[in-house]
Amino acid sequence: MINAEQMYSVLDTLPDPVFILTREGRYVGVFGGKDARYYHDGKGLVGHRITDLIKPIKAQWFLEQIEKALSTQSLLIVEYELSNKDVKGLPDEGPEEPIWFEGRVQALDFKVDGDDVVLWVASNISERHCLEVQLREMSDTDQLTGLYNRRKLERDLILHFEAFTRYGIPTSMLMFDLDNLKVINDSLGHLAGDKLISTLAKTCIAELRTNDIACRFGGDEFVIAMPALDQEQALQLAKRLHQRFINDLSHFSAADTKATVSMGVVSISAADVTYLDLLHRADTALYQAKRQGKNRIVSA
Numbered sequence: 001m002i003n004a005e006q007m008y009s010v011l012d013t014l015p016d017p018v019f020i021l022t023r024e025g026r027y028v029g030v031f032g033g034k035d036a037r038y039y040h041d042g043k044g045l046v047g048h049r050i051t052d053l054i055k056p057i058k059a060q061w062f063l064e065q066i067e068k069a070l071s072t073q074s075l076l077i078v079e080y081e082l083s084n085k086d087v088k089g090l091p092d093e094g095p096e097e098p099i100w101f102e103g104r105v106q107a108l109d110f111k112v113d114g115d116d117v118v119l120w121v122a123s124n125i126s127e128r129h130c131l132e133v134q135l136r137e138m139s140d141t142d143q144l145t146g147l148y149n150r151r152k153l154e155r156d157l158i159l160h161f162e163a164f165t166r167y168g169i170p171t172s173m174l175m176f177d178l179d180n181l182k183v184i185n186d187s188l189g190h191l192a193g194d195k196l197i198s199t200l201a202k203t204c205i206a207e208l209r210t211n212d213i214a215c216r217f218g219g220d221e222f223v224i225a226m227p228a229l230d231q232e233q234a235l236q237l238a239k240r241l242h243q244r245f246i247n248d249l250s251h252f253s254a255a256d257t258k259a260t261v262s263m264g265v266v267s268i269s270a271a272d273v274t275y276l277d278l279l280h281r282a283d284t285a286l287y288q289a290k291r292q293g294k295n296r297i298v299s300a
């Protein structure tokens with residue numbers, strides 16, 4: 001059988017760090033964390049309290065997790081970001097970048113110096129976290145243009161709709177569509193059509209504010225959601241953008257067909273029940289612009 005001394009040696013050799021923390025956030029034991037690629041040596045933390053080592057807001061979060069693990073007596077799994085610069089008493093040696101951790105926190109069935117304690121195992125999940133962020137970005141992004149896709153737009157529109165119904169903050173929407181893309185594809189080729197679509201996207205990126213959400217809605221149709229802009233301001237922006245589009249598209253033309261853009265502009269109104277009503281009204285305004293002869297803006 002393994003003896004107590006050997007057990008201690010095993011604990012200390014663990015690649016991931018293991019902390020024993022009291023309800024008040026005092027480190028009463030630190031084991032393992034021997035993989036220096038991923039962890040700083042935490043031995044110096046023993047005897048200190050989280051609140052003395054970490055900034056108040058973060059320290060409070062740790063205390064809440066300890067409390068939760070103690071009160072539920074079940075395994076709690078949390079994710080958090082921490083750098084050695086955030087924690088007083090950690091050495092400079094070790095990873096320089098902030099680390100994303102998965103913490104597994106479990107109440108222990110004994111007390112230390114009369115205090116309830118938890119076991120907190122921290123695993124470095126930075127690589128996985130980075131991949132998750134990349135995946136989320138990819139799933140929100142249209143491949144051809146780099147603009148957001150419809151999924152991301154709809155998620156954001158739900159929030160903007162809530163901001164309007166709760167606080168009266170307006171959001172306007174511009175829906176636009178290339179005119180005559182089919183003819184251009186047929187005469188200049190599909191790649192030229194793609195180039196047109198990318199050109200519109202580049203102009204959007206150059207012209208818009210950072211909190212505007214420009215999205216490729218599908219095919220040659222785009223939607224821009226403009227938080228905190230009323231209809232008149234949105235129309236001004238649409239006119240500016242339209243002028244830029246016309247300039248940028250002027251050298252793409254096929255026979256006597258000019259590459260132009262039609263636009264519909266709307267703002268959330270009290271009569272809209274969900275963001276889908278806003279999308280529907282934008283679509284109707286765009287349809288009117290097409291019906292009235294294309295290459296124009298309809299504000300409805």
Ligand SMILES: Nc1nc2c(ncn2[C@@H]2O[C@H](COP(=O)(O)OP(=O)(O)OP(=O)(O)O)[C@@H](O)[C@H]2O)c(=O)[nH]1
Nearest residue numbers: 177178179180181182183185190191193194219220
């Ligand atoms: N090159 C290219 N063409 C596309 C892409 N997506 C959709 N299209 C084409 O764009 C056309 C879109 O249909 P419409 O909007 O009805 O065609 P349009 O000629 O622009 O007609 P109007 O909008 O009425 O001016 C279709 O012919 C599609 O095949 C794309 O990613 N690249």
